[in-house]
Amino acid sequence: MKALIIAAGNGERINHITDGKPKPLLDVLGLTLIERAILSAKKAGINEFVIVLGYKGRAIKKYLGSGEKHNVKIEYVYNREWKKENGVSVLKAEKAVGETFVLLMSDHIFDYRILQNLIKKSRSKCILCVDRSPDAYIDMEDATKVRTDGKKIIDIGKDIKKYDAVDCGIFLLNKEIFKAIKESVKRGETSLSAAVKILAKNNKIEVFDIKNLFWLDVDTKKDYVQAKKLLLKNLIKQTDGPVSRHINRKVSTALTKLFLKTNTSPDTISLISLFLSVISCHFFVLGNYFSVILGGIMAQLSSIIDGCDGEVARLKFKETKSGAFFDAVLDRYADTLIIFGMVYGFWTLTGNLLVWIAGFFALSGTLINSYTSDKYKAEFCKPFVSRKMPVGRDARCFIIMIGAFLNQVFYTIVLLSIFTHIENLRRAGFVKLKNLNPGGIKKKI
Amino acid sequence: MKALIIAAGNGERINHITDGKPKPLLDVLGLTLIERAILSAKKAGINEFVIVLGYKGRAIKKYLGSGEKHNVKIEYVYNREWKKENGVSVLKAEKAVGETFVLLMSDHIFDYRILQNLIKKSRSKCILCVDRSPDAYIDMEDATKVRTDGKKIIDIGKDIKKYDAVDCGIFLLNKEIFKAIKESVKRGETSLSAAVKILAKNNKIEVFDIKNLFWLDVDTKKDYVQAKKLLLKNLIKQTDGPVSRHINRKVSTALTKLFLKTNTSPDTISLISLFLSVISCHFFVLGNYFSVILGGIMAQLSSIIDGCDGEVARLKFKETKSGAFFDAVLDRYADTLIIFGMVYGFWTLTGNLLVWIAGFFALSGTLINSYTSDKYKAEFCKPFVSRKMPVGRDARCFIIMIGAFLNQVFYTIVLLSIFTHIENLRRAGFVKLKNLNPGGIKKKI
Numbered sequence: 001m002k003a004l005i006i007a008a009g010n011g012e013r014i015n016h017i018t019d020g021k022p023k024p025l026l027d028v029l030g031l032t033l034i035e036r037a038i039l040s041a042k043k044a045g046i047n048e049f050v051i052v053l054g055y056k057g058r059a060i061k062k063y064l065g066s067g068e069k070h071n072v073k074i075e076y077v078y079n080r081e082w083k084k085e086n087g088v089s090v091l092k093a094e095k096a097v098g099e100t101f102v103l104l105m106s107d108h109i110f111d112y113r114i115l116q117n118l119i120k121k122s123r124s125k126c127i128l129c130v131d132r133s134p135d136a137y138i139d140m141e142d143a144t145k146v147r148t149d150g151k152k153i154i155d156i157g158k159d160i161k162k163y164d165a166v167d168c169g170i171f172l173l174n175k176e177i178f179k180a181i182k183e184s185v186k187r188g189e190t191s192l193s194a195a196v197k198i199l200a201k202n203n204k205i206e207v208f209d210i211k212n213l214f215w216l217d218v219d220t221k222k223d224y225v226q227a228k229k230l231l232l233k234n235l236i237k238q239t240d241g242p243v244s245r246h247i248n249r250k251v252s253t254a255l256t257k258l259f260l261k262t263n264t265s266p267d268t269i270s271l272i273s274l275f276l277s278v279i280s281c282h283f284f285v286l287g288n289y290f291s292v293i294l295g296g297i298m299a300q301l302s303s304i305i306d307g308c309d310g311e312v313a314r315l316k317f318k319e320t321k322s323g324a325f326f327d328a329v330l331d332r333y334a335d336t337l338i339i340f341g342m343v344y345g346f347w348t349l350t351g352n353l354l355v356w357i358a359g360f361f362a363l364s365g366t367l368i369n370s371y372t373s374d375k376y377k378a379e380f381c382k383p384f385v386s387r388k389m390p391v392g393r394d395a396r397c398f399i400i401m402i403g404a405f406l407n408q409v410f411y412t413i414v415l416l417s418i419f420t421h422i423e424n425l426r427r428a429g430f431v432k433l434k435n436l437n438p439g440g441i442k443k444k445i
Numbered sequence: 446m447k448a449l450i451i452a453a454g455n456g457e458r459i460n461h462i463t464d465g466k467p468k469p470l471l472d473v474l475g476l477t478l479i480e481r482a483i484l485s486a487k488k489a490g491i492n493e494f495v496i497v498l499g500y501k502g503r504a505i506k507k508y509l510g511s512g513e514k515h516n517v518k519i520e521y522v523y524n525r526e527w528k529k530e531n532g533v534s535v536l537k538a539e540k541a542v543g544e545t546f547v548l549l550m551s552d553h554i555f556d557y558r559i560l561q562n563l564i565k566k567s568r569s570k571c572i573l574c575v576d577r578s579p580d581a582y583i584d585m586e587d588a589t590k591v592r593t594d595g596k597k598i599i600d601i602g603k604d605i606k607k608y609d610a611v612d613c614g615i616f617l618l619n620k621e622i623f624k625a626i627k628e629s630v631k632r633g634e635t636s637l638s639a640a641v642k643i644l645a646k647n648n649k650i651e652v653f654d655i656k657n658l659f660w661l662d663v664d665t666k667k668d669y670v671q672a673k674k675l676l677l678k679n680l681i682k683q684t685d686g687p688v689s690r691h692i693n694r695k696v697s698t699a700l701t702k703l704f705l706k707t708n709t710s711p712d713t714i715s716l717i718s719l720f721l722s723v724i725s726c727h728f729f730v731l732g733n734y735f736s737v738i739l740g741g742i743m744a745q746l747s748s749i750i751d752g753c754d755g756e757v758a759r760l761k762f763k764e765t766k767s768g769a770f771f772d773a774v775l776d777r778y779a780d781t782l783i784i785f786g787m788v789y790g791f792w793t794l795t796g797n798l799l800v801w802i803a804g805f806f807a808l809s810g811t812l813i814n815s816y817t818s819d820k821y822k823a824e825f826c827k828p829f830v831s832r833k834m835p836v837g838r839d840a841r842c843f844i845i846m847i848g849a850f851l852n853q854v855f856y857t858i859v860l861l862s863i864f865t866h867i868e869n870l871r872r873a874g875f876v877k878l879k880n881l882n883p884g885g886i887k888k889k890i
Contacts, residue, residue: 267877321824322876328820329813329873336809343805356801360788360808364781366773367812371819375773376821379766428774430766432712 001048001119003041004173007034007106008082009053013220018302022056024064024106026218028227029315030260032280033218034106034191035058038070041104044115048073050096051106052089054082083193087181089374094178103171109227111234113437115164115317118172118208126171126205128153128196130165131215137226138166138366142219144193148207154202156193166208167193168215176204232256234286235311239383242308245395252307259287259312270327277334284341287349288384289407297389298403299338329376332367333395338400339363339413346409358413365420366396373426384427391423446493446564448486449618452551453499453527454477457721458665467501469551470508471663475705478663479551481889483515484762486549489560493518494542496551497534499527517684530636532626539623548616554672555615555660556679563617563653571650572617573598573641575610576660579739582671583611587664589638593652598645601638610652612638621649632880637832656683672821677701678680680756684818684828689752689839697752701703711763714754715772721747729786732794734852740790741849743785750841751776773819775814776838783845784808784858803858810865811841818870829872 009022024034031039040051049067053060053076067074079092088129090103102115115127121127130146131138138386145163147155156167180195180202187194199205214234219226232253236245244324259269275300283295309327313319328419343359346352369391376384401414447677456468461508464472469479483494488553494512498505498521513520524537543570559574566572575591576583590608593830601612605747616622625640632639644650659679663672677698681690683706704714725743728736750858754772758764791797816834821829848857 007446013777098759114689119566146518171556184693225469316879322879325817325820325824326875329817329869332809332813332816336806336813340805340809346803356798357789360785360805362803363805364777364785364812366817368777368781369818371777371812372770372774374823375819378819422775428771431770434767
C-alpha cells in the first residue's frame with residue numbers, strides 16, 4: 001500500500017521561521033517535518049510514497065530525492081493549482097496511487113501506531129482518523145471538527161458548531177475519494193472536507209478513534225515549539241524506572257537535543273556513556289573524598305547519557321536491535337567498571353578486605369539484575385514491567401552518586417548488594433508464582 | 446481440529462514386556478505411548494481428541510479419563526471389530542470427528558513438528574505423511590511402503606516391490622476417507638492402505654515429506670529400546686556447546702532416566718543443580734588440594750545436572766517459560782557461588798589479593814557471557830548460535846574442573862576472565878557487523 005503525502009501548500013503562518021524553505025522541510029529535532037511523516041509511515045509498514053508538490057516543490061524534491069536515503073520509494077506529482085484547497089492536491093495523485101492508500105499531511109507529526117492500527121482495519125470503506133478528546137495544545141479554532149454518530153460522520157468542517165471529534169489529517173482511502181472530490185469541485189468546493197462530506201452522505205466513510213496517541217498539525221511557531229515538546233515527552237519508555245522517569249529523562253532529553261544538532265550517532269553516544277563510566281571508575285580508584293564525589297557524579301552522568309542513545313535513535317527512526325544489543329552489553333561493562341572502581345578505591349584507602357566480598361556480591365546482584373529483565377524478555381517476548389520495586393540501572397547509579405556524596409562507599413556497595421539480590425529473588429519468585437496456572441485449554445485451530 | 450487416535454489393536458508382538466497392559470499404555474521414559482501421541486499433538490496445537498478403543502480399551506479409558514490431567518478433551522469410540530484391520534477403526538469414528546481431522550497411531554512416537562507443519566497445509570485434499578529416507582532402525586519388512594510420483598501416490602502397501610517412501614502413520618484427512626473405507630470394506634479389504642489406494646486413484650490424497658524429523662512405529666521390544674534412544678537423542682539442543690554436546694548430554698540423559706523414574710520435577714532438579722554449586726563453593730572455600738578437586742567435580746556435576754531439568758521437562762512435555770526463567774536465574778547464582786568459592790579459598794590459603802581482582806573480572810565476564818546470549822534472544826527473538834567459539838556454562842564448568850584437578854585455581858580464574866571477556870566482545874562486534882546493513886526495502890503490505 002502506498003501513502004499519499006500532501007506537501008503543496010505554502011504554510012504562510014510559519015514561513016518566518018523556516019529560513020525561506022517550504023514548511024515540509026522545517027527541521028524538528030533532527031528531521032524535517034515531511035521526513036517525520038515518511039519515517040512514521042515506514043515504521044508502520046509502508047514503503048512507497050506519492051508526494052504532491054506545489055509551493056517550492058523543487059526544493060522538497062531535491063531534498064528527498066527518490067527516497068533511497070530512507071530506504072523507501074518516492075514518486076512525485078505536481079499540483080500547479082496549489083493555491084486552491086487540499087482536495088485538488090489529492091485529485092492530482094489519482095493515477096499515482098493504488099486501489100487503497102493512506103493519506104497524510106506533510107506538516108502533521110503523529111504517533112506511528114495510529115497508522116499501524118489504521119492499516120489493520122478493513123479496507124471496504126474510507127476511514128478518517130479522529131481524536132475524540134483532543135489535548136489542550138490542539139488549536140481548536142483552526143482544527144477541522146467532526147460531528148459523528150458512532151462510526152458515521154454527520155458533519156465536518158472548520159466552522160461547524162456541534163462536534164465531538166477532531167480530524168487528525170490521517171486517512172485510509174480508496175478510489176471513491178476521487179469521485180467525491182470531482183463532485184465537490186463541480187460545486188465549487190475544493191477542500192478535502194467537502195469531499196469527505198459527500199462520502200459521508202453516501203455512507204462510504206467511517207471514523208477511527210486514535211484513542212490517546214498523539215498527533216499535531218504544525219501551522220504556527222507555537223505548534224512548532226509544542227511539536228518538539230511532544231516528541232521529547234514521548235521518549236519516556238514503559239520500562240523506565242522511577243529515577244529515569246523523574247530525573248534522568250529531563251536531563252537526557254535536553255542533552256539529546258544537543259546530540260541531534262551535532263548529528264552524533266546512537267552508537268557513539270553509547271560509547272560516550274561507557275567512557276564516562278571509565279572516568280567514574282578512575283575517580284573511585286583514587287579513593288579520596290573529592291575523587292569519590294566526582295566518581296559518583298560521573299556514574300550518574302553515564303546513566304543519564306545512557307538514555308540519550310535510545311532517544312536519538314527513536315527520534316531519528318534509527319532504532320535497531322543490534323544497537324540495543326550493543327548498548328546493553330556496554331552498559332554491563334560500565335556497571336562492572338564503576339563497582340570495581342568503588343571496591344578497589346575503598347580497599348587501597350582502608351585496607352578493609354570485606355569490601356571485596358561485598359563488591360563481589362554487589363557485582364553479581366547488579367549483573368543478574370539486568371540478566372533477569374532481559375531473560376524475561378527472551379522467554380516471554382515482552383518486557384518485564386513491575387512498578388512495585390523497579391530496580392534498574394537508573395536507580396543503581398543514582399544510589400551510587402548519593403553514596404559518593406555521603407562518602408559511604410562501603411555501605412553503598414553493601415546496600416547495592418542487598419537490594420539487587422532481593423529484587424532478583426523477588427523476580428524469580430514473581431515469575432514462578434504468576435505462571436503456576438498457565439491458562440486453560442488453548443484456542444481452537 | 447480434532448485428532449483421531451487409533452488404539453484398538455492388541456500389539457501381540459510386544460505384549461511380553463507390557464505387564465499385561467495394552468500397548469498404548471506402555472511406559473516410554475515417563476509417559477505412556479498414547480500420552481506421547483496426545484502431548485505431541487497438543488504441542489503442535491491440537492487440543493481435542495477422539496480415541497478408538499478395542500483390545501483392553503477399558504484400561505486405556507480408565508488411564509486417560511476425559512483428558513483433564515493433560516488439559517485436553519478426549520472422547521472415546523469403541524470398535525468391537527478390533528481384530529479386523531485398522532480401516533475399520535477409523536470408520537467407527539466417522540460421527541465423532543469434524544470436516545477435517547488428523548489421524549495418529551497410538552503406538553507411534555514422532556517429532557511434534559511433523560504435525561505442526563502438516564496442519565499448516567491446505568486442507569482441500571487428504572494428506573499422508575511419508576518418510577523419503579527412512580533411518581536404518583525402521584523395520585522395512587513391517588513398514589507400509591509408498592510409491593509416489595511427486596505428491597501423488599501410485600501404490601501403497603506392505604508388500605509392494607517398487608517404492609520410494611514409507612508411510613509414517615500420520616494423516617490429515619477429510620470425510621472422503623470414510624467413503625473410501627466403505628468402498629474398500631465392500632471389496633473385503635479392511636486396511637487403511639486399501640482406502641488410501643482408492644483415494645489415490647481418485648486424486649484425493651497427496652503425500653507430505655516429513656524431511657529429517659523422527660518417527661517410529663513401536664511394534665517390538667527392539668523398537669521400544671530404539672524409541673527411548675531416539676527420544677533421548679533428540680534432547681540435544683541447537684544451542685548446546687561442545688562440552689554439553691559431547692560429554693554432559695551423555696551423562697545427563699542417563700541421569701534424566703533416573704529422575705523420570707523417581708518423578709522428580711524440573712524445578713526440583715534446578716534446585717539440586719544449585720545445591721551442588723553450593724557444595725562446590727563450600728569445597729573451594731576450604732582451599733586444600735583435595736577439597737579443590739571435590740569442588741571442581743561438584744561444579745561439573747552441577748553443570749551436568751543443569752541439563753536434566755530441561756530434559757525431563759521436554760520429555761514430559763512440561764516445558765514452561767517460567768521454568769526456563771527460574772532455571773536460568775538459579776544458574777547465574779550457581780556461577781556466582783562457584784567463582785566466589787574459588788576466589789575466597791585461594792585467597793585464605795595464599796593471601797594473594799590479586800585473586801580478588803581476577804575473580805571480579807571472571808565473575809563479570811561469566812555473567813555478561815550469559816547476559817549476551819539471552820539479550821540477543823530478547824532483541825532478535827531467536828537464540829544466539831555460533832559455532833566458532835561457543836563459550837557457555839558447559840565450557841566454563843568443565844574448565845573449572847580441569848583447573849581444579851591441576852590445582853591451578855588462580856590461573857583458572859584468570860583464564861575464565863580472559864576468555865569470557867574475549868567472547869563477549871566478539872559477540873558485541875559480531876552483532877554490530879552482521880547488522881550494519883539490515884536488508885533492503887521491506888515486503889509490501
